[in-house]
Amino acid sequence: MPASRPDAPPEPPVLVLFRNDLRLADNAALNAAVKTGRPVLPVFVFDDGADGGRPPGGARRWWLHHALERLCASLSERGAGLILRRGPTLATVLSLLDDTKANAVFWNRRYDPAGISADSALKTALRDRAVEATSFDGQLLHEPSRLTTTTGGPYKVYSPFWRALVSSGEPRAPVAAPKAIRPLHEAVASDTLEAWSLLPTAPDWAGGLRDTWTPGEAGARQRLADFLDARLERYAESRDRPAEAVTSRLSPHLAHGEITPFQIWHALARPDIEAGARDLEKFRKEIAWREFSYHLLFHNRDLASKNVNRDFDDFAWRPDAGLVAAWQQGRTGYPIVDAGMRQLWRTGWMHNRVRMVAASFLTKHLLQHWREGEAWFWDTLVDADPASNPASWQWVAGSGADAAPYFRIFNPVLQGEKFDPDGVYVRKFVPELARLPDRYIHKPWEAPADVLSHAGVKLGTTYPVTIVEHRKARTAALAAYDAMKGTR
Structure with a gap:
């Protein structure tokens, strides 16, 4: 009787790091990990300022709690879980490598100076360990270093920046969310969301936030749909009137990465949209103002503390x-x-x-x-x-x-x-x-x-x-x- 073959060793998983990209659709890092065919371990790393960035304020902590709940549910529907870890990016990821034997880490790029520094250090440390480290475009239509003036420097004025942005080519098409995610079946230790104490306790000041917002990717999609169907055609004329519900109110969903500017930009090209060219350009310029702001931050690391002038x-x-x-x-x-x-x-x-x-x-x-x-x-x-x-x-x-x-x-x-x-x-x-x-x-x-x-x-x-x-x-x-x- 032939000897039985030993079981093949389990395939090492791919770690996918979530930070300010709390979505499944148009998530380049997640999409690439799924395409490897290997187990995928989604992880949310909450550095809470440990990497030198600004800890989120109270309102964003409230949003983050609910966005993570919804992200966890969406991942679960596709067969995967979400591991929560709190701490500096590098130490957190190295600990996860020890726990999971992963040999690849994917993430979407951050564009604030502290995030860039932390992710650069992470990539160096992983490659020193012979771990695959790959980053993907994140929350901007352009990489902040890509657009330059004719002299090779950064833009300091919005109008020429806008012209350079729109003349640089149509933004890439968004990527659909994966239909299924191959999970890692071994248990991995995770924090609980409640342990992070992101929600207010006493007094509970978040009642108005609960009445106003629906955090999460589905909430972002609904906001965009409502805007395109009922508001965009009046945008140029009425966007400055605060009593009129004309603006998109997509900004918190963008800030948390529940929707991307690629998704918004391409949705504006839908043939059924009843809006004029002026409405479309005005709104695209608002998206571009956010891009310009990151261009400024990339070239002015101390934008929140020091005068540019x-x-x-x-x-x-x-x-x-x-x-x-x-x-x-x-x-x-x-x-x-x-x-x-x-x-x-x-x-x-x-x-x-x-x-x-x-x-x-x-x-x-x-x-x-x-x-x-x-x-x-x-x-x-x-x-x-x-x-x-x-x-x-x-x-x-x-x-x-x-x-x-x-x-x-x-x-x-x-x-x-x-x-x-x-x-x-x-x-x-x-x-x-x-x-x-x-x-x-x-x-x-x-x-x-x-x-x-x-x-x-x-x-x-x-x-x-x-x-x-x-x-x-x-x-x-x-x-x-x-x-x-x-x-x-």
């Missing part, structure tokens, strides 16, 4: 914790600013036009450093992004690349009257002013006493008086700007 190192900011707190709480006395800040606190998001008004108010009316606002947005926005957040704050403050001129100081009253003419947005988020007539909704201090009384408004009691007067604040801001120029 170093002249602003001499700007005479006037730190005042009380003014910052009033702005954060939406108690400045300027209704459009307060509505935006309250929308942010309630929903984890703010309409982009109002973001610009609120940021201008903090930096130019109150003369508070843009870093104060950038840090608050980082903690409270569900779409807080390491590139878009600081790039946009520096743009408004005047210290960034292709920045708005410092002397462009938004008048919050005129901005409110122009973009929220009927006061619908203000009434929603500042309900104590809801009964004021339209003519006073953006300037309640001009309302006669009997009108205020009839509306139930008592300035200084039910609604704050203005913490600065617009004309005086504008004069002070311009004087500070002139003084800064005089030091150079």
